Amino acid sequence: MDVAIVGIGIHPFGRTPARSGLQQGAHAARLALQDAGVEWGDMQFAFGGSASAGSADALVNELGLTGIPFINVANGCATGGSSLIAAYNAIKSGQYDVGMVAGFDKHDRGAFNADPKELGIGDWYGEVGLMMTTQFFAMKIQKYMHDYAISHNTLAKVSEKAFINGSKNPNAWRTKPISVDEIIDSTMVSNPLTKFMFCSPAEGGVALILCRADHAKRYTDAPVYLKGATMKSRRFGSFEVFAPSQALQQVDGPTVDASNAAFEMAGVGPRDIDVMQLQDTEVGAEIMHMAENGFCEDGEQEALIQQGATHIGGSMPVNTDGGCLANGEPIGASGLRQVYENVLQLRGQAGDHQVPGDPTLAYTHVYGAPGISAITILQR
Amino acid sequence: MSNQIPIAEGLFSWPAAKPALLASRCKRCGIAAFPVASTCMACSGQDVEIEKLPSRGTLWTWTIQQFMPKTPYKSNETPESFIPYGVGYLELPGGVRVEGRLTENDPHKLQIGMEMDVVFEPYRTEDNGDEVINFFFRPVRSPQ
Structure with a gap:
C-alpha cells in the first residue's frame, strides 16, 4: 500500500508576534484539512513536533477533542521527517487510512543555546564556548573549501540565490534580494561564514494530510506519493556537530546513509530528481549536502553554482522556496516546509517559484544535531 | 598564589x-x-x-567565534570585554581529533595542517579566587 499526501497547509514563516507557535500550527492544520476537503474529525491519527512552542499534541485544544492518538515527535531538525516516517508506517501497516502530520515552532532571536547535558556531554564543553552549531558548520565548510577549492564568492552566491527565491515566495521571511558583495561584507559570525550566510531561528507551522494511496482520489485530483522516507543517525567516524572529538578515520555521515536508503526505497537515482530541498542552515551546508545527497561529485559545486545550476530555472534547482536561509528555521516545522514546497512544485502550484518542465520527482533533506538526517522522495 | x-x-x-x-x-x-x-x-x-x-598534533580545521555565546558559556567576559576566540580540531597522531579553543584568533595566522601544541592555561577565575584551567591549542610557529 503506497502512501499519498492529499492536503497541505502552511503558516507564513518569519516573525508573527500576534500568534503563538501553537496557533500557527493550528492555522496550517486548518488549511491542510481544507486543502484535502476533510474535517479534523475525519483524522484517524496525528504525529507532530515542536521544539520551543509547547507540545504538538496541544493542537487538539485548537482543533477539537476527538480522541485520536496524537503522538509527539522530538528529533531535533529531523522532527518533521521523523513525524512523516511515523505517519507513513502507520498507513503502510494498514492500521489507519488517513491522518495528519503537523509541525510548528516559535524560537527566541539569536543562535540556539543548546545544553551539553542533554547530549551527554560535560558542562565544560559549553562553558569554554564549544557548544555552538555555528562553529561546526563553519569548520566543516572550512575544511571542505580547503579540500575541494570552493571559493568565498560561491558561498555568497548560495545566499544570493536563497534571497532571490525568498522574494518569489509569499510565505518566506526574507523577501528582499541581497547582493553578493553585501553578503560577503556582512558581519563575520564564524569564519568563513558571515551573518547573511546563516539562517536564523524563526517561527512558522506546516501540516500535511496523508492517506492510503488507493483512497487519494477521494480527496484530491493531484495526489503526491511518498516514494521514500528515511531517517538515519550517525555511525562511528562521521564528523558531526557537538563532537568533543572525532575519529582519525572518517566515514560517510548520516546524510549519505539516509540518502542512499531513500533512493533504494524509491527505486530511483539522483539524476531522476527534478527539484530538491536540501538543509541549508548556512551556505556551506547547502554546498556540501549537494554532494552528500549524490547530486554531484565533491568539488563540482564551484562550477555548478557559478553557472546558476541551482537556480529555479537551472539544471538542478535547490531550495526553490528560499530554504532555511530565506525562511528561517522553526525546528518543528522546517522539514515539513520542504515537503510542502515539493508538493506545490509537483502540483504545478508554486507560482513565481515554480520550476519549469512539469517536475515529477522531488527530494527533501534535513540534517541536525547530534548527527541525524531525514530524507523524503515525492512523486506525482 | x-x-x-x-x-x-x-x-x-x-x-x-x-x-x-x-x-x-x-x-x-x-x-x-x-x-x-x-x-x-x-x-x-x-x-x-x-x-x-600526545601533546603535539596538526590542525584539521578551524574557525573563529566572533560573538559571545549565550549560557552555558562561562568565562569572566562581558559582551563589552569579549574577545573573539579560535576553535579547531587538532589531529593527535595515534589518538583522536580533539576539539578545543585555540590561543590564536587571527584568521591570517591559522592554516589547516599547521602544527600545534596542547597547552594548559587559566581560563577564568571563580568568585572564591580559584583559577580554572582549560586546555588550548597553540601554534608551534607562525605560518609563512
Whole structure:
C-alpha cells in the first residue's frame, strides 16, 4: 500500500508576534484539512513536533477533542521527517487510512543555546564556548573549501540565490534580494561564514494530510506519493556537530546513509530528481549536502553554482522556496516546509517559484544535531 | 598564589608536571576516545584503558567565534570585554581529533595542517579566587 499526501497547509514563516507557535500550527492544520476537503474529525491519527512552542499534541485544544492518538515527535531538525516516517508506517501497516502530520515552532532571536547535558556531554564543553552549531558548520565548510577549492564568492552566491527565491515566495521571511558583495561584507559570525550566510531561528507551522494511496482520489485530483522516507543517525567516524572529538578515520555521515536508503526505497537515482530541498542552515551546508545527497561529485559545486545550476530555472534547482536561509528555521516545522514546497512544485502550484518542465520527482533533506538526517522522495 | 583547578575532572591529568589530555582506548578494537568514556562508541566494548594523548598534533580545521555565546558559556567576559576566540580540531597522531579553543584568533595566522601544541592555561577565575584551567591549542610557529 503506497502512501499519498492529499492536503497541505502552511503558516507564513518569519516573525508573527500576534500568534503563538501553537496557533500557527493550528492555522496550517486548518488549511491542510481544507486543502484535502476533510474535517479534523475525519483524522484517524496525528504525529507532530515542536521544539520551543509547547507540545504538538496541544493542537487538539485548537482543533477539537476527538480522541485520536496524537503522538509527539522530538528529533531535533529531523522532527518533521521523523513525524512523516511515523505517519507513513502507520498507513503502510494498514492500521489507519488517513491522518495528519503537523509541525510548528516559535524560537527566541539569536543562535540556539543548546545544553551539553542533554547530549551527554560535560558542562565544560559549553562553558569554554564549544557548544555552538555555528562553529561546526563553519569548520566543516572550512575544511571542505580547503579540500575541494570552493571559493568565498560561491558561498555568497548560495545566499544570493536563497534571497532571490525568498522574494518569489509569499510565505518566506526574507523577501528582499541581497547582493553578493553585501553578503560577503556582512558581519563575520564564524569564519568563513558571515551573518547573511546563516539562517536564523524563526517561527512558522506546516501540516500535511496523508492517506492510503488507493483512497487519494477521494480527496484530491493531484495526489503526491511518498516514494521514500528515511531517517538515519550517525555511525562511528562521521564528523558531526557537538563532537568533543572525532575519529582519525572518517566515514560517510548520516546524510549519505539516509540518502542512499531513500533512493533504494524509491527505486530511483539522483539524476531522476527534478527539484530538491536540501538543509541549508548556512551556505556551506547547502554546498556540501549537494554532494552528500549524490547530486554531484565533491568539488563540482564551484562550477555548478557559478553557472546558476541551482537556480529555479537551472539544471538542478535547490531550495526553490528560499530554504532555511530565506525562511528561517522553526525546528518543528522546517522539514515539513520542504515537503510542502515539493508538493506545490509537483502540483504545478508554486507560482513565481515554480520550476519549469512539469517536475515529477522531488527530494527533501534535513540534517541536525547530534548527527541525524531525514530524507523524503515525492512523486506525482 | 591562587588555587588552580581543572575545568572538569578527568579531562586532562592535573596537577601534573607535564599535564596531558586523557583518552580511553578500547581493549577490543583499539579505538581511542576523548573525553574518557566507559563504553567504546566504535564497537560498544566496555573494557577500556585510560592513556595520555600526545601533546603535539596538526590542525584539521578551524574557525573563529566572533560573538559571545549565550549560557552555558562561562568565562569572566562581558559582551563589552569579549574577545573573539579560535576553535579547531587538532589531529593527535595515534589518538583522536580533539576539539578545543585555540590561543590564536587571527584568521591570517591559522592554516589547516599547521602544527600545534596542547597547552594548559587559566581560563577564568571563580568568585572564591580559584583559577580554572582549560586546555588550548597553540601554534608551534607562525605560518609563512
